[in-house]
Amino acid sequence: MTDPLVGELVASLARRKASAQVVPAAEAARAAARAMADAGVARAVLADDPLVGDIGLPDALRREGIEALLWPTALSRREMLGLEGPEDSCGVTVPRMAVAERGTAVLGASPGHGRGIDVTNRHHVALLPAGRIVRTLAEALARTFADGHPVPSAVSLVSGPSRSSDIEKISTLGAHGALSEHVVIIT
Numbered sequence: 001m002t003d004p005l006v007g008e009l010v011a012s013l014a015r016r017k018a019s020a021q022v023v024p025a026a027e028a029a030r031a032a033a034r035a036m037a038d039a040g041v042a043r044a045v046l047a048d049d050p051l052v053g054d055i056g057l058p059d060a061l062r063r064e065g066i067e068a069l070l071w072p073t074a075l076s077r078r079e080m081l082g083l084e085g086p087e088d089s090c091g092v093t094v095p096r097m098a099v100a101e102r103g104t105a106v107l108g109a110s111p112g113h114g115r116g117i118d119v120t121n122r123h124h125v126a127l128l129p130a131g132r133i134v135r136t137l138a139e140a141l142a143r144t145f146a147d148g149h150p151v152p153s154a155v156s157l158v159s160g161p162s163r164s165s166d167i168e169k170i171s172t173l174g175a176h177g178a179l180s181e182h183v184v185i186i187t
Helices: 004-015 026-040 048-053 059-064 137-144
Strands: 019-023 043-047 067-070 087-093 096-101 104-108 125-131 153-159 180-187
Touching: 004 180, 019 026, 019 059, 026 059, 026 125, 026 180, 043 059, 043 096, 048 125, 059 067, 096 137, 104 137, 125 153, 137 153
Parallel strands: 019 180, 043 067, 043 087, 087 125, 125 180
Antiparallel strands: 096 104, 104 153
């Protein structure tokens, strides 16, 4: 890990109770599929992003016995939430950028990258090319909204598993999104 931003992101993710691994592109699909299999995932909803196909993730998931569906899916909202069908599902995103100092993935919604992919599934795996890591949120947003890039219909900032302390200040995981987050940093 020679890029200091990669190391800083990995450390920030760990502080936020997320996990990460740094892998070459040739190992990215296997690493992501293995992380999902280890978490007991039965179904993965994949962002319709060229990177997903380029690394061969659908085939790697099938080899692990995990159902792979591209976004948008024909699943009902109840199925997306794990209320019907497999409870252990995973949303796979491709962040536009990541913020090293905060361990934050910047997700931009588009027709192939639904707003709910990281929120409606029990697990979240982000496929992150290392070149998309910047130090600050200001840099990430400037690049996300730079001239020439399609403007997303919504932007989500995801910093680890979902948590809330709304009720009696008791920290609860998964209140507003995934219970776990794993970032596969692709070098």
